[in-house]
Amino acid sequence: MVDHGDLFWKLLEPEYIRGMMFCRKLTGSRDEGDDLYQDTLVLAFTKFPELKDRGAFRAWFYRILINKFKSTIRRPWWKRRLPMTSTIEAQMIGANPVDRHTAKRWLERAFRAVSEEEKTLVTLFEMEGWNVRELAGLYETSEAVIKTRLFRARRKMKQALIKFSNKAGLKKPGMTVKKKG
Amino acid sequence: MQCHEARNKLAEYNRKGIDISSDRELMEHIRQCPDCARDLVADNALQKLFTTAGTDDTEGVMPMAEKRVQVEAEAARASGRAGWRRFFRWVPANILMKRPAMSFGTVVAVMVLAILTFVPFDYHHTTGYTITMEGVNEKLAGDIERICDMLHTMGLEDAEVDILSCDTTCYLTGAKECDTLCKLLFVELKTREEAQRVVSAFTRIDSKDLTTNIEPVRTRTSGTLLDRANKTILQRPLDSN
Numbered sequence: 457m458v459d460h461g462d463l464f465w466k467l468l469e470p471e472y473i474r475g476m477m478f479c480r481k482l483t484g485s486r487d488e489g490d491d492l493y494q495d496t497l498v499l500a501f502t503k504f505p506e507l508k509d510r511g512a513f514r515a516w517f518y519r520i521l522i523n524k525f526k527s528t529i530r531r532p533w534w535k536r537r538l539p540m541t542s543t544i545e546a547q548m549i550g551a552n553p554v555d556r557h558t559a560k561r562w563l564e565r566a567f568r569a570v571s572e573e574e575k576t577l578v579t580l581f582e583m584e585g586w587n588v589r590e591l592a593g594l595y596e597t598s599e600a601v602i603k604t605r606l607f608r609a610r611r612k613m614k615q616a617l618i619k620f621s622n623k624a625g626l627k628k629p630g631m632t633v634k635k636k637g
Numbered sequence: 638m639q640c641h642e643a644r645n646k647l648a649e650y651n652r653k654g655i656d657i658s659s660d661r662e663l664m665e666h667i668r669q670c671p672d673c674a675r676d677l678v679a680d681n682a683l684q685k686l687f688t689t690a691g692t693d694d695t696e697g698v699m700p701m702a703e704k705r706v707q708v709e710a711e712a713a714r715a716s717g718r719a720g721w722r723r724f725f726r727w728v729p730a731n732i733l734m735k736r737p738a739m740s741f742g743t744v745v746a747v748m749v750l751a752i753l754t755f756v757p758f759d760y761h762h763t764t765g766y767t768i769t770m771e772g773v774n775e776k777l778a779g780d781i782e783r784i785c786d787m788l789h790t791m792g793l794e795d796a797e798v799d800i801l802s803c804d805t806t807c808y809l810t811g812a813k814e815c816d817t818l819c820k821l822l823f824v825e826l827k828t829r830e831e832a833q834r835v836v837s838a839f840t841r842i843d844s845k846d847l848t849t850n851i852e853p854v855r856t857r858t859s860g861t862l863l864d865r866a867n868k869t870i871l872q873r874p875l876d877s878n
Contacts (some may be wrong), residue, residue, distance in 0.1 A: 465705055477694070562686050566686070610648070
């Protein structure tokens, strides 16, 4: 018979790396992401015996992760984190967005326009490759609701990017009309 | 084509990954509408940001086996702390909510006890006893050495004795034989029992006109109930002696 501990790690195995990557993207920092992941794992490991439907492990685990993230950002030390200064922001404009670091900064700026809930949703969809059905399962809602939330979040982020570019009076490299294909 | 239609189409094409250049009508609208063109630019830029920033940062990934040891150790520590947390959650849920009257009584009792224990108040404290003895024969009252020996025999070396006054009784009663009777004061007697023993001793020697009065010496003290209890406990061995 497999005990709770072994079963937990066995079920986690396919999601182990993906979960960590998600945390890093969500927090925008490797260290903070790893801390968030550690806290999530401890909590999930402790609560695992309460999980009745082992088939729903993935959604259950990500729900814990998202809740942990939300509680972390409500902590005073997180709120005390300084946002980007105008000098850093000015340096961002015109920098090559192909560089991952700069892209992260731009994205961080765009994410400020959305709620933490929307940020989580967009990160899972756009950067972690979750589809609408999986997200609907995670949030226990309909696919239509997820689509609407994604559309709204994306629109807010786009407006934030346009506003930011206009404010700087510059055009971000790559922000040209381009045919898809 | 209206702007809202164009944007809905853009969003849809983006979601489905369809090439927008295949939609001539849409392309025409974008060429003529700067707002929709800006929207498309922002959309492309955002997509590029997601792609670039979305690449995995796999540096410093801890192997799962190592992570398992770390997590299980921390979970064990956390469950120890959770035991206390569970207790503090259990108390209000099971006692305070189910038995409100008992809980209220307990809280009041605890508060009263806390006040009595920690809040100082004034109280009278018995520090000793004095005996006023009237009608002691002058010969006996004047023989201080005898009185001291008597006190010493009773183990009361600390007790002090003083002659307050001596009166000749024949002036008052008109008797032929005149007696001079004195008033003695004994102080520094720690317990009532000691005082009783002194009175008994004097009564055995001369009980003719003896009048005694034992009075406690009370001092006003400030302190908590705890201080008072301490003093009482410390005094008990003295009393028993």
